[in-house]
Amino acid sequence: MSVAKKEYKRITVKSLVDMKKHGEKIAMLTAYDFTMAKIVDGAGVDVILVGDSASNVMAGHETTLPITLDHMIYHASSVIRAINRSLVVVDLPFGSYQSDPKEALRSAIRIMKESGAHAVKLEGGKEVKDSIKRILHAGIPVMGHLGLTPQSIYKFGTYTVRAKEEQEAEKLKSDALLLEKMGCFAVVLEKVPAKLAKEVAESLTIPVIGIGAGNGVDGQVLVVHDMLGMTHEFNPRFLRRYADLHSQMTDAFESYTRDVKNRDFPSDEEQY
Ligand SMILES: Nc1nc(=O)c2c([nH]1)NC[C@@H]1CN(c3ccc(C(=O)N[C@@H](CCC(=O)O)C(=O)O)cc3)CN21
Numbered sequence: 001m002s003v004a005k006k007e008y009k010r011i012t013v014k015s016l017v018d019m020k021k022h023g024e025k026i027a028m029l030t031a032y033d034f035t036m037a038k039i040v041d042g043a044g045v046d047v048i049l050v051g052d053s054a055s056n057v058m059a060g061h062e063t064t065l066p067i068t069l070d071h072m073i074y075h076a077s078s079v080i081r082a083i084n085r086s087l088v089v090v091d092l093p094f095g096s097y098q099s100d101p102k103e104a105l106r107s108a109i110r111i112m113k114e115s116g117a118h119a120v121k122l123e124g125g126k127e128v129k130d131s132i133k134r135i136l137h138a139g140i141p142v143m144g145h146l147g148l149t150p151q152s153i154y155k156f157g158t159y160t161v162r163a164k165e166e167q168e169a170e171k172l173k174s175d176a177l178l179l180e181k182m183g184c185f186a187v188v189l190e191k192v193p194a195k196l197a198k199e200v201a202e203s204l205t206i207p208v209i210g211i212g213a214g215n216g217v218d219g220q221v222l223v224v225h226d227m228l229g230m231t232h233e234f235n236p237r238f239l240r241r242y243a244d245l246h247s248q249m250t251d252a253f254e255s256y257t258r259d260v261k262n263r264d265f266p267s268d269e270e271q272y
């Protein structure tokens with residue numbers, strides 16, 4: 001099951017559903033800029049998420065709430081210019097889809113038209129079903145996002161595991177089914193018990209992409225700066241670091257500073 005059975009020249013929303021059918025796991029990472037997206041795409045990552053986590057990682061905000069639709073379009077258009085193969089999904093930011101379905105559709109259309117992205121993602125289930133329907137009716141693919149939904153952080157107060165209680169778990173299961181029934185092409189499950197996430201993945205035909213949702217789902221997503229070890233103060237249990245860029249970059253910046261101060265850089269060969 002672990003070996004790719006098919007070469008996908010360009011990933012489409014349909015390829016992802018195919019991958020699930022064939023038992024091929026889906027790899028997704030975030031990217032917010034051209035240079036990073038070029039590397040992520042070139043490495044064969046299936047889906048690039050232009051996440052509203054840019055609010056934290058790029059802009060330094062405490063939460064994802066402040067980032068605007070204009071900011072998301074700027075990030076997404078930079079990413080789109082870099083990619084050859086990956087499917088690019090863009091988060092609808094807080095405030096751009098919750099008020100009413102028409103505004104949700106207008107926001108989704110702006111993302112598609114002004115960035116060239118392939119799909120949008122938004123947080124929530126039943127509460128946002130009319131908005132999701134409206135966007136889908138315009139022919140825009142929608143990815144759902146359930147479990148820990150950071151745009152609702154002030155409702156919950158913490159980033160703890162979600163859906164540990166029976167009632168919340170039941171709501172999550174019915175929301176996941178609703179998203180599939182409406183026509184979403186995939187759903188992200190964030191920070192929920194692995195057993196529940198597996199159950200949801202097995203009950204759906206659309207892929208379930210997990211972050212802190214265990215190994216029983218159809219794919220995984222991480223924030224690229226986290227998995228590269230750049231955000232060394234962010235330490236959730238679900239995070240696996242594939243590089244230690246914080247220390248490598250610190251070493252590089254310290255060496256550069258030393259070389260400049262010592263008049264070692266530039267050398268004779270590095271000037272005209
Ligand atoms: N850098 C970054 N990585 C992310 O994965 C991410 C963002 N930013 N911003 C938007 C959301 C917020 N996400 C989060 C935020 C916190 C935890 C978390 O586990 N925080 C604490 C534990 C909190 C608690 O248990 O009360 C931790 O252990 O770091 C997980 C996902 C995921 N997203």
Ligand SMILES: CC(C)C(=O)C(=O)O
Binds near residue numbers: 049050
């Ligand atoms: C953590 C992922 C799923 C996300 O929504 C983001 O990066 O904004």
Ligand SMILES: [Mg+2]
Binds near residue numbers: 051052053
């Ligand atoms: Mg997000």
